[in-house]
Amino acid sequence: MKVRIKFAKTGALRYIGHLDVMRYFQKAIRRTEIEASYSNGFSPHMIMSFAEPLGVGLTSIGEYFDLELNYEEASCPSGEHIIKELNAQMAEGIKVLSVRKIESGRKSNAMSLVAAASYTVSYTLSSDSDREKDQDLLLKDFLSLETVPAEKKTKSGTKTEDIRPLIYKMETAGVPAEEAEEGFERAIHLFCSAGSAANLKPETAFGAFFSFAGLNVSRWEMRIRRDEMYAAADGGTFVPLESLGEPF
Amino acid sequence: MAKLALSDRILMSVEKPARYIGHEINAVIKDKAQVSIRFAMCFPDVYEIGMSHLGIQIIYDQLNRRDDVWCERVYSPWPDLHNILMETNTPLFTLESQEPVRDFDFLGFTIQYELCYTNILQVLDLSGIPLHASDRSETDPIVMGGGPCTSNPEPLADFFDLFYIGESETVMYDLMDAYRENRAKGGDRRAFLRAASGIPGIYVPSLYNVSYKEDGTILSFEPREEGVPARIRRQAVMDLSHTFYPTKPVIPYVKATQDKVTLEIQRGCIRGCRFCQAGMWYRPTRRRSLEFLKERAETLIRNTGYEELSLSSLSSSDYPELGELMEFLIDICEKKKVNISLPSLRIDRFSLDVMERVQDIKKSSLTFAPEGGSQRMRDAINKGLTRDNILSGSNEAFHGGWNTVKLYFMLGQPGETEEDRKAIAHLAEDITEVYYDIPKAERNGKCQITVSTSFFVAKPFTPFQWAAMFRPEDYISYAQTVLAEMKQMKNFRSIRYNWHEADVTVIEGVLARGDRRLGAVIENVYRQGALFEAWTDYFRMERWEKAFEAFGVDPDFYIMRERGKDEIFPWDFIDGGVTKEFLWREWERSRKGEVTPNCEERCSGCGSLSYGGGVCPGKNRNDQKEEVFL
Numbered sequence: 001m002k003v004r005i006k007f008a009k010t011g012a013l014r015y016i017g018h019l020d021v022m023r024y025f026q027k028a029i030r031r032t033e034i035e036a037s038y039s040n041g042f043s044p045h046m047i048m049s050f051a052e053p054l055g056v057g058l059t060s061i062g063e064y065f066d067l068e069l070n071y072e073e074a075s076c077p078s079g080e081h082i083i084k085e086l087n088a089q090m091a092e093g094i095k096v097l098s099v100r101k102i103e104s105g106r107k108s109n110a111m112s113l114v115a116a117a118s119y120t121v122s123y124t125l126s127s128d129s130d131r132e133k134d135q136d137l138l139l140k141d142f143l144s145l146e147t148v149p150a151e152k153k154t155k156s157g158t159k160t161e162d163i164r165p166l167i168y169k170m171e172t173a174g175v176p177a178e179e180a181e182e183g184f185e186r187a188i189h190l191f192c193s194a195g196s197a198a199n200l201k202p203e204t205a206f207g208a209f210f211s212f213a214g215l216n217v218s219r220w221e222m223r224i225r226r227d228e229m230y231a232a233a234d235g236g237t238f239v240p241l242e243s244l245g246e247p248f
Numbered sequence: 249m250a251k252l253a254l255s256d257r258i259l260m261s262v263e264k265p266a267r268y269i270g271h272e273i274n275a276v277i278k279d280k281a282q283v284s285i286r287f288a289m290c291f292p293d294v295y296e297i298g299m300s301h302l303g304i305q306i307i308y309d310q311l312n313r314r315d316d317v318w319c320e321r322v323y324s325p326w327p328d329l330h331n332i333l334m335e336t337n338t339p340l341f342t343l344e345s346q347e348p349v350r351d352f353d354f355l356g357f358t359i360q361y362e363l364c365y366t367n368i369l370q371v372l373d374l375s376g377i378p379l380h381a382s383d384r385s386e387t388d389p390i391v392m393g394g395g396p397c398t399s400n401p402e403p404l405a406d407f408f409d410l411f412y413i414g415e416s417e418t419v420m421y422d423l424m425d426a427y428r429e430n431r432a433k434g435g436d437r438r439a440f441l442r443a444a445s446g447i448p449g450i451y452v453p454s455l456y457n458v459s460y461k462e463d464g465t466i467l468s469f470e471p472r473e474e475g476v477p478a479r480i481r482r483q484a485v486m487d488l489s490h491t492f493y494p495t496k497p498v499i500p501y502v503k504a505t506q507d508k509v510t511l512e513i514q515r516g517c518i519r520g521c522r523f524c525q526a527g528m529w530y531r532p533t534r535r536r537s538l539e540f541l542k543e544r545a546e547t548l549i550r551n552t553g554y555e556e557l558s559l560s561s562l563s564s565s566d567y568p569e570l571g572e573l574m575e576f577l578i579d580i581c582e583k584k585k586v587n588i589s590l591p592s593l594r595i596d597r598f599s600l601d602v603m604e605r606v607q608d609i610k611k612s613s614l615t616f617a618p619e620g621g622s623q624r625m626r627d628a629i630n631k632g633l634t635r636d637n638i639l640s641g642s643n644e645a646f647h648g649g650w651n652t653v654k655l656y657f658m659l660g661q662p663g664e665t666e667e668d669r670k671a672i673a674h675l676a677e678d679i680t681e682v683y684y685d686i687p688k689a690e691r692n693g694k695c696q697i698t699v700s701t702s703f704f705v706a707k708p709f710t711p712f713q714w715a716a717m718f719r720p721e722d723y724i725s726y727a728q729t730v731l732a733e734m735k736q737m738k739n740f741r742s743i744r745y746n747w748h749e750a751d752v753t754v755i756e757g758v759l760a761r762g763d764r765r766l767g768a769v770i771e772n773v774y775r776q777g778a779l780f781e782a783w784t785d786y787f788r789m790e791r792w793e794k795a796f797e798a799f800g801v802d803p804d805f806y807i808m809r810e811r812g813k814d815e816i817f818p819w820d821f822i823d824g825g826v827t828k829e830f831l832w833r834e835w836e837r838s839r840k841g842e843v844t845p846n847c848e849e850r851c852s853g854c855g856s857l858s859y860g861g862g863v864c865p866g867k868n869r870n871d872q873k874e875e876v877f878l
């Protein structure tokens with residue numbers, strides 16, 4: 001049976017890389033009684049697939065991976081039970097949020113489904129004159145631009161790309177609790193294209209906005225949190241990956 | 249909210265920030281207000297190497313079992329962070345509390361290889377602790393060192409308050425008790441060191457005086473004060489089945505070099521290869537009980553979730569119940585899909601059977617370490633592996649489907665001749681012949697033999713501690729001899745040959761048998777910017793040459809000289825169990841090409857019986873010549 005696991009990765013663990021998170025979960029699952037399915041051969045691997053890697057330094061409350069479990073549907077422990085078992089093995093900062101049953105097969109892979117993602121960036125301002133600037137107004141002006149050129153790293157160097165079509169929404173948001181506690185002053189919510197077809201890195205989008213707005217915010221003065229990942233649905237809409245699975 | 253010592257700005261600008269954030273699974277967090285001793289344990293190399301070390305995990309577990317001690321970890325910051333810490337004047341911190349090391353009571357180093365000496369100075373320097381023990385004040389931590397390099401701690405004597413000579417399982421608690429007692433009495437740093445010097449195995453270098461003869465050798469080595477022991481006895485734990493062994497080791501996020509459960513099945517080695525320090529230093533061989541190993545294997549797999557388990561020992565095949573242990577491990581590992589790796593196995597029917605069950609033959613290779621190319625050479629180094637063993641082992645393996653063989657040799661050993669070097673090529677060729685003698689239909693494509701040679705380093709507490717080494721250009725010419733001979737071989741195309749750096753060998757040689765006069769050299773090399781010298785890319789011979797020059801130290805004194813029987817070695821104050829008389833006897837036997845039986849065949853009276861444990865008691869001892877030396 002295949003399940004989709006949603007988890008949060010916050011605090012100090014934002015510095016753990018994507019591959020490390022994968023190894024972390026493999027070990028954590030082995031420490032529980034949950035039976036995962038393995039590939040054949042001399043070094044069997046857990047059959048799991050992660051959606052869209054999260055950059056180092058970013059936190060998230062909407063990470064996903066799909067995992068093949070070694071149970072028939074009837075004998076599978078409940079989702080609640082699996083969440084409890086896993087959370088008993090988590091480090092401070094990582095928390096399993098939901099476990100849903102999904103269809104098996106490649107097409108339904110979290111990895112290939114991702115089409116959009118949402119983020120919240122929190123930041124601090126370095127001067128009072130910056131503080132006087134109206135964020136809402138700046139966002140409105142920014143979004144009314146027809147093109148937003150941004151540099152993109154490729155294998156052969158950098159190229160300039162128009163990221164405007166990839167930005168679906170950008171608006172003022174409340175500063176999340178964890179970030180507020182650390183003294184971050186303002187926040188912006190971003191909804192944008194993600195996944196293998198056209199992935200927009202939030203750093204790129206926010207970088208472009210800050211330079212447009214004339215705000216002096218370097219990469220380490222902002223804290224980016226991924227809030228959710230989405231699959232494309234009918235009529236150009238998007239649904240959270242989690243909603244494609246069923247509770248069990 | 250998780251506390252981090254480094255700012256986002258720093259963490260985002262270094263490679264692998266996860267090395268510095270702590271918060272790993274099973275890391276021990278205590279309330280600092282509730283403990284009386286804070287201990288920072290350091291492996292002076294990068295995180296991934298340090299986290300792979302079983303010894304640190306044992307000490308971490310051992311110390312943290314005490315409610316009054318909080319042991320935390322610290323590793324060498326990689327050069328990128330090193331520079332940032334220097335520039336920003338940020339003090340080095342431990343991973344658990346993320347607090348400055350300099351505020352701790354103890355800073356302990358495990359000293360595993362000579363090329364990490366400059367990294368020890370790095371950790372002190374970044375912590376803001378004076379490099380010299382003599383410059384430290386009451387608020388500085390007690391800096392202590394342990395591990396294999398303490399078999400000769402003298403080159404590091406200036407930098408350490410004390411050395412712990414022997415295994416952590418023995419007197420660590422006594423040392424902690426002495427520290428608390430001294431503090432309760434209002435004693436100062438000096439008073440503590442004086443008290444510590446009375447604990448068996450604890451060596452406080454500042455309490456000893458060394459004087460030298462005109463020729464540079466040691467004239468005398470004596471305690472400065474009444475009551476300080478003249479000799480330090482290496483401490484060893486005899487019952488390895490009833491002592492500390494972590495059940496919940498810290499599990500890193502970053503992939504460690506050894507990303508697996510390590511099960512140390514025994515300590516020590518019965519074989520007695522004459523170049524091998526570990527084989528002499530860890531005598532007598534002590535085995536963990538089958539029952540203990542079974543229990544610990546199961547617990548560790550359950551508690552860590554690792555996907556690989558590795559047996560650790562100097563010679564796994566010598567563990568008497570290996571067969572039964574393997575049956576058990578294969579069974580439990582199958583259930584949890586855990587891979588098993590088995591280093592240091594002798595290749596024979598049994599081990600091939602086991603390997604066939606736990607490894608993919610197509611991807612695995614056979615490993616032999618004959619160390620010497622000719623039988624004459626192997627006799628001289630007491631390596632009980634014959635050409636026959638190697639060829640018949642290979643033959644069995646080739647019939648079983650293997651086609652890759654790795655061979656390890658050492659070049660530049662005492663008494664080695666050109667013929668011995670050439671013999672390496674011939675042995676490799678013989679193995680290929682065994683392969684190509686198998687009918688084409690039954691073999692598995694071409695065979696691939698990889699020959700690697702390292703250069704010999706003479707180490708303290710080995711029979712070769714008296715031996716002369718060679719110059720870098722000599723070592724390289726020896727490797728060239730092997731290569732030239734290799735090219736003459738019919739099946740040259742099936743053989744690959746690689747050899748190690750020679751400069752590094754020379755520096756290892758100088759430091760391994762060095763004395764206190766090298767402290768200034770090491771410090772100077774560090775000041776010139778040396779870090780991570782165990783990493784080939786970071787080692788620079790010029791720095792050492794400059795430092796030798798600057799302090800008038802002649803490296804040849806340490807490496808190019810064959811020592812006489814009566815010379816006092818810098819490490820002679822250590823009673824390591826194995827006696828100098830035994831080592832000298834072995835040195836002489838080596839020169840005569842005489843093989844010495846292993847501890848299971850017959851006891852050779854090495855001196856380790858004095859520990860009263862391990863494999864020694866009850867061994868046949870009638871044929872030994874020990875009385876001559878007593």
Ligand code: SF4
Nearest residue numbers: 847851852854857864
């Ligand atoms: S005393 Fe004898 S049996 Fe014991 S380690 Fe030495 S040689 Fe081996």
